[in-house]
Amino acid sequence: MKLSTFGFLTRRGVRNLGKHWAMTIACIASLSVCMTLNTFATLAEVNVDSMVNYLGQQNEMVVFVDPAADDATTASVGERITATPGVSSVQYMSKEDTLNAYRGFLSDYASLLDEFENDNPFKANYRVSLSDLSQMSAISQQFQTIPGVYSVSAPVEMTNTFVEIQKVVTKGGQAIIAVLMIVSIITVGSTIRLSVFARRREIEIMKYVGATNAMVTLPFFMEGLTMGLISGAITSAAGIGGYYYIVEASSTFGGLWQMLMGAALVPVENVWLTILTYSLAGGALVGALGSTFSIRKHLNV
Known part of the structure; x- marks a missing residue:
C-alpha cells in the first residue's frame, strides 16, 4: 500500500x-x-x-531482651534482628526509654511511676516492623531462638x-x-x-x-x-x-x-x-x- x-x-x-x-x-x-x-x-x-x-504495619513485633544480658549481648540481639530477611525497621527501647514512654502514656499518673525510678521493672526491647506480614509467625519463632532474647510479643492472629x-x-x-x-x-x-x-x-x-x-x-x-x-x-x-x-x-x-x-x-x-x-x-x-x-x-x- x-x-x-x-x-x-x-x-x-x-x-x-x-x-x-x-x-x-x-x-x-x-x-x-x-x-x-x-x-x-x-x-x-x-x-x-x-x-x-x-x-497491618502498625502492629509491631516486640522482642524483649533478657534482663541478665550485658550490653554486648543486647547489641548482638539487635544485629541478628536487623540482619533477618523480611525485617523493614528496628527500634531499640532501653529500660529507661520504656519507663519514659509509659510516663507519656499515663501523664495523669506519672507520679506513680516515680517508684520505679530506682527499681525499673521494664525490659529493654526491640520494636520490629516487617515488610511481609504473612511471615510474622515464622519470624517471631526465629527471634525466640536468638541468644539473649527473653520473649517475643507478636500480634500473629491480628496480622493473619x-x-x-x-x-x-x-x-x-x-x-x-x-x-x-x-x-x-x-x-x-x-x-x-x-x-x-x-x-x-x-x-x-x-x-x-x-x-x-x-x-x-x-x-x-x-x-x-x-x-x-x-x-x-x-x-x-x-x-x-x-x-x-x-x-x-x-x-x-x-x-x-x-x-x-x-x-x-x-x-x-x-x-x-x-x-x-x-x-x-x-x-x-x-x-x-x-x-x-x-x-x-x-x-x-
Whole structure:
C-alpha cells in the first residue's frame, strides 16, 4: 500500500466519525462509562490494599531482651534482628526509654511511676516492623531462638486477619476488573458491529471495485482507534478528576475515616500517570481491535 493511499484511508476513517456521529457518540459513551467504572474499581482495590498494609504495619513485633544480658549481648540481639530477611525497621527501647514512654502514656499518673525510678521493672526491647506480614509467625519463632532474647510479643492472629482481608480484597478487585473489562469489550464490539452493519453496502462496493482487505479494514481500524483514544482521554479526565476530589474531600471527613485512611490513601501524584497511560492504551486497544474483528465477516463478498 502506497503512503499516499495509507494517508487517504486514515483521513477517511477519522472523517467517518463525523458522518456517523450517532454511532460515534454511542460507542465513545459506552466505552468511556465502562472504562471509568474499571478505573475506579482499580483505585478502590489499590486504596483498600494500601489501608490494610498501613493498619497491618502498625502492629509491631516486640522482642524483649533478657534482663541478665550485658550490653554486648543486647547489641548482638539487635544485629541478628536487623540482619533477618523480611525485617523493614528496628527500634531499640532501653529500660529507661520504656519507663519514659509509659510516663507519656499515663501523664495523669506519672507520679506513680516515680517508684520505679530506682527499681525499673521494664525490659529493654526491640520494636520490629516487617515488610511481609504473612511471615510474622515464622519470624517471631526465629527471634525466640536468638541468644539473649527473653520473649517475643507478636500480634500473629491480628496480622493473619489483615493478611486474609488483603487477599480477599485483591481477588475480589481483580474479579470485578475482569468482569468490567469483558463488559467493555462486549459493549464496544456490539456498538461497532452496528456501525459496520449499517455501512455493509459501502464495504461491498469497495470490494467489488477491487479494494484489498487491508484497504477496506484500515478506515474502520483508524475510526475505532480514534474513538478509543477519545474514550481514553475522557476516562482519564474523569478518573483523575474524580479521584482528586475524593482525596481532597477525605481530609474534611475526620474521625475514623481520617484515622484509617489519612496516611493510607494513595496520593493523586502516585496514580495519575498510570490512569492516563492505561486509559489511553486500553481505549485504543479495545477500539482498534473491536473495529477489526467486527468487519471481518463482511470482507467475504
